[in-house]
Structures are given as structure tokens and as C-alpha cells.
Amino acid sequence: MKRIPLLLAAGAILSGLPVLAAPEAGGAAQAAELTVAVTGVNSGKGRVYVALHRAANGVKFPDMKGAVAGAWRKANKGGFSVTFAGLASGRYAVNGFHDANRNGDLDTNLLGIPTEGYGFGNGATGHFGPASFDASSVALKEAATIRLPIGYGGSAGSTSRESNR
Amino acid sequence: MTGDRVPRRSFLAASAASGLAGFAPFAPALAASGGDWGEAFATALKRNPMLLGWKTPPDRLDTGSLAVTGAWPAGLKGRFFRNGPSIHDRFGRRYRHWFDGDGMIQEFAIADGRIAHRGRVVRTPKLAREDAAGRRLYNGYGTHLPDSAPVRGPDGLNAANISVLHHGGELLALWEGGSATRLEEATLAASGFKNWGPQLSGVPFSAHPKVDPDGTLWNIGCSLLPRPALVLYHIDRTGRLIKAGLVDAGPMGLIHDFVVTQKSLVILIQPFLFDPARAERVSVLDAHAWKPQAETRVLVVDRADFGKRRWHALPAHFGFHYGNAWEEADGTIRLDHCLAGDPGILTETLRYVMTGEFRASAPLRYAQIVLPPKGDGRIAGRGEEAEFARVAPAVVGRRHRYVYTLGAPDNPEGWHFRTLVKRDLERGVAESFDFGPGRIPEEHIFVPKPGGRSEDDGWLIGTVLDWKKGVSGLSVFDARAVAAGPVAQAWLPYPLPLGFHGAFVPG
Secondary structure: OOOEEOHHHHOOOOOOOOEEOOOOOOOOOOOEEEEEEEEEEOOOOOEEEEEEEOOOOOOOOOOHHHEEEEEEEEOOOEEEEEEEEEEOOEEEEEEEEEEOOOOOOOOEOOOOOEOOOEEEHHHOOOOOOOOOOOOOEEEEOOEEEEEEEOEOOOOOOOHHHHHHO | OOOOEEOOOOOOHHHHHOOOOOOOOOOOHHHHOOOOHHHHHHHHHHHOHHHHHHOOOOOEEEEOOOEEEEOOOOOOOEEEEEEOEEEOEEOOEEOOOHHHOEEEEEEEEEEOOEEEEEEEEOOOHHHHHHHHHOOOOOOOOOOOOOOOOOOOOHHHHOOOOOEEEEEOOEEEEEOOOOOOEEEOOOOOOEEEEOOOOOOOOOOOOOOOOEEOOOOOEEEEEEEOOOOOEEEEEEEOOOOOEEEEEEEOOOOOOOOOOOEEOOOEEEEEEOOEEEOHHHOOOOOOHHHEEEOOOOOEEEEEEEOOOOOOEEEEEEOOOEEEEEEEEEEOOOOOEEEEEEEEOOOHHHHHHHHHHHHOOOOOOOOOEEEEEEEOOOOOOEEEOOOOEOEEEEOOHHHOOOOOOEEEEEEOOOOOOOOOOOEEEEEEOOOOEEEEEEOOOOEEEEEEEEEEOOOOOOOOOEEEEEEEEEOOOOEEEEEEEEOOOHHHOOOEEEEOOOOOOOOOEEEEEEO
8 A cells, every 4th residue: 555655754753852843835824833632552562653733724524644743653651742843823633543463544343443543632532443633632832731541442432531520 | 764754645535535534423313312222121121031141241250160960971071152242231322233342252161071261341442431431432343423433443442242163272352343353261261352464454354264175274364444345265274374365345334244155155145235425424234225136146265266256146035044055967066055035133123122122024045046157146945034143163164964953933032043944955844943932042063073974973062041040051962863953951040142153162
């Protein structure tokens, strides 16, 4: 299958520096930064991919092909934060997954159900499917933080619901 | 770093396409019918003790030695396991379908002239999360909670409540919407979902696997969400996957059972069809619709090559269980089926029994289905009321003479089984034993006698609820003399919930 390189994310994996997002066409201020607080990672195996999405960019959320920025981080049991800098202000949805076997992809079973951990911004959940863009998103002006809990197969996607109560 | 790329697969795109994105809370029609069904059931149980079989038992049951009447056969040693929906009520809420309750394993350990019983609820991840939350969190098969939590896949709802399988040295509690659940033999404690191989984690594994006389196991898996599809499994005698396949079988509903011949897997797709678009708002059961104008589609898959398939049509019918099948030299396939004209037993009788109300429905009757090598099949010889068909393990997929079922001839007590029936397909006759008033027999399974020679040289073992006395028991019959009644029975000091299926593990 075709792989789409995301050069801006590639260099940032070990540096710990903020990820610089690609400038948007016609974007005005590119000074905002969004911190994604990843939680719930169940082991230090492999890596975690975190992606930012904008609405109406032609690809249906949460397809990773439509991400405007993305970053790989070494998996860290529990979690970590990653900051995306140089963003235009606006609404961003977040998703990510734990690539425990380092094959560069979210593994699924025969029926397309993920067998590796994944999650959506704000701990948003879907039922037998992905969460919505709106529920997974945050409005960004200058700086914002959004939670990204990672959950695993066989576990219900109810972590956020319970922790919200 | 070659791996530092955007993931190649569309993130959850398959699920998104199914139209199931998001979760909409919805108050179902049944919730509007008012109140918890537990109160209605408790009131009905006082009037009608026959309902004892739908009462929730304690999570654990133990009896060191059952009281035995008659002479227990010396050669019948081992463990008899059963499973069925059991935890119907919890946290002050009662499920609204018999099929929803969390599974409970009933084990009868038969050794040294003694029979001991253990009952253990299967602590699935679903039940563990509900217990931690102190309330029901998830929809059942026939119950839609207005405030149910979303799940990542079918195992989030897995109640492990249909059957038991002992294969390749492993004990498994079977459901049909998701994975099998591993059980520790020493404690019967649940120890995670069974993963049969690459890409099979979380893929449904049905509750009626067929063990071929060669020791290998065939099964189907029936997926409804995120998309309807059939999975086929072939597993060797040690429990290792030989192969698996995926079949897009078109519109379908939940498929409970199937049959094998020596050449083929035979899967009937009855016109009780699941509509994924409705599944956000109603229970899985209520997202099915009966289409009597449509036909039953029959898929025949070559065991040697899952890509080789043929289709037949049958008149629309409904049923849960097949007995056995065989394939003749010209390719004609014959199979046993317990079938009714419509799914009323599922949508009415087995739903409203949870309130303590009996609603009549078309009874399941024995029939033989004939599939010619080409063209439409036919339903031949509709017979008497029959359900829970079983055959001797040695004839699975081969021509068989005997089928063992439950029956309910003119039962004045209303809806439930009362007889154990042995049907002789060669002579076209049946013999039966009537358990008598106040007794509800459950599935009886055939256990071959050590060194047995003929097809029926063995025992039939199964449970029975005596609702008048308020206790459950275990019966053993000589399969060559069913009408003579049980050669021995062993009684518990308490009732067990009526369940579904079991397995005997010699030892």
C-alpha cells in the first residue's frame, strides 16, 4: 500500500521539541500551539502516533490521510504530552493510536476492528466505530491542551465517560 | 527512519463507512412500557413457580456430593459442563430478554462414585466493568439501555452465556457475537478472550462448533457490527488454527448454528435480517426484521477450499438448531433442523418470559432439509415439536440414524419441554420419555460408552429443573432405551437457571 510521507513530523520523533505544522494555504497567523496530553498507554512497547485534523479538508475524519499534522512518539507506559506549534487558530480534532508492534499502522482484525490501542481527543467515543470530529476537537486561539486517552480492544470506550462523572 | 510515515490504512474508515459513527441515546419502546421487569417477574413467580428457571441464582453455587437415585453407570466419569444466561437481574435492573443474562458455568464433576457441583458466573470484562460501576452499562442482545455505554467492538458486550467447549486442552465459554472466553479449569475463572490467530482477535466465534470425528474443529463466526459478514474457522485437534476465511454473504441476521458434512460447511441464512442502521437506536434483536416473503438462503462452502461456494434457496423459516448433516455421492445434502414458520419464539415468548408472562408462538418442529446438488432445496417431513437436537460425536458430518431432541407433546402446563426424544431416521419412528408434571428437561448430550460399538451405544446426560420441588438435577439415560427413563439421577439442593448448551469431558 502507498505510504504518504509526513516530513515535518519525521524529524521530531526523538527531539522533544514542538512539532512544526505545515503552513496552511492562505493561513494568517501561524503562532498558535496545541498540546495533546496522551494518557492510558498500556506499555512502553513501540510508538504512539498523534494526529491533528481540520474540518472540511476533503477527507472524512478520522482518516489519517486528512491529518494536517502528525507526530510519532516513543510509547511511554501511562502517557506523555506532545505540542504542535506554528498552527493557525481554529478548531482541531485529535486522534491517535499505539503502534505497539512498530509496523507503522493501526492493526485491525479481519472485520476492520482495531486490535491495537487507539483514542480520540477529549476521550470521545463512537459505538462500533469512530468518534465524531466535533466531539474529538478543541477550539484553538493562542494555546490549548486537549486530552487523548488511548484505549484497547475488548475494553469499552467508556473511560472518558466514567472519568467525566 | 522508514517507519516515520503517516499510517497507510485509513483510520477506522471501515467503521465510518458502516454508518455507525457516533452513538445516539434513545428511549426504546420497551422502556416506555414502564417500570423494571424485575418487579413484574417477582410477582408472577409467586403465582407461577414454573418461572423458577428464569430467576437469577447467586454468583457461586457449591455442592460437595449430590444425592443420587438409581445406579450411576460406573463407566460414566468426567466433567459435564453447561452454560446459559443466568444473571438476569443486577443492580435493581432486569434484562428484557432471556438471552441477555451473564453466563454461568455449571460443572458436574463425576468421579469415584461421587458427583460434585460448582456454579460460577463468567466474569467477563463487560460484567467486571458493570460491577465496578455498580450498574448495568451495556446493551444486551434483546435489551436496549437508554444510557448504555459505547463499545469498541462486540467483545465489549460479550456475556459468554451460550455454551462450553473443551478443545485442545482448553476450556472455553462460548458466546456468538464475539470471542470465546478462556476459563481456568481449576477455578472456572475467566482468563481473557481466546485469540485463534493473526487478525482474529475480537472476531466472533459461534457457540455451535462442530468437532469432526478426525478431531479437527469447524466453526463459523457471525459478525453484524461493524459490518455483516461470516467468518469460517478450521482448527486442529490441539487448538491451533489451520485456516480462517471471511465471506461477504449479503444481507443476514444473527446465525446461531450450522452443519458440516465430510465435504462441506452448510450455513442457512434465514430471512430474519439485521439492519445496521437501526442498531444505534434499538437492541440487536429489535434491529432484526422478519421477511416472510424472502427466502432462506443456504450457503454451501467446500471444506477444502473456502472460495468454492454454492447457494440454494429454501422456503422462509426460522429456527435455532440443526442436528447433523451428511452428503450423498451425487452431492445431495440432508440435514436435521428444528424449525418454525416465524421467529415468534424469539421475539415474543423468550422476551416476555422475563416479565413472567407466557406468550404463545409457533412451535419448533423436527424437519429434514434436502439440498440437491443444484437448484432449490426443500423442507421434508415436518414432524413433532423438537429442539436442542444432538447426535453422537462419531457421526458428525456422516450419515446418522439417531437424533436426540427435547419435545413437548400436548403439554397442559403450557410452554416448556417435557420429554426426551430419540428419533430413528431409518425406521421413521421415535421413542420418548416424559419427565412428568413439574419438570423441565434441558439439552441432553450423547456420551459414547468406552468401547461402544453401535451409534447409540452410549449415554444421554442432561439437566432437569423440578420447579415443584424447587431443585435441579442431572439425569443419565441409556441411549438404547430412552423410553425406559433415566438409569440414574443426581439432585442438587437448589434450582439452576434454565440454560442452553453443554459439553462432556471424559476423565
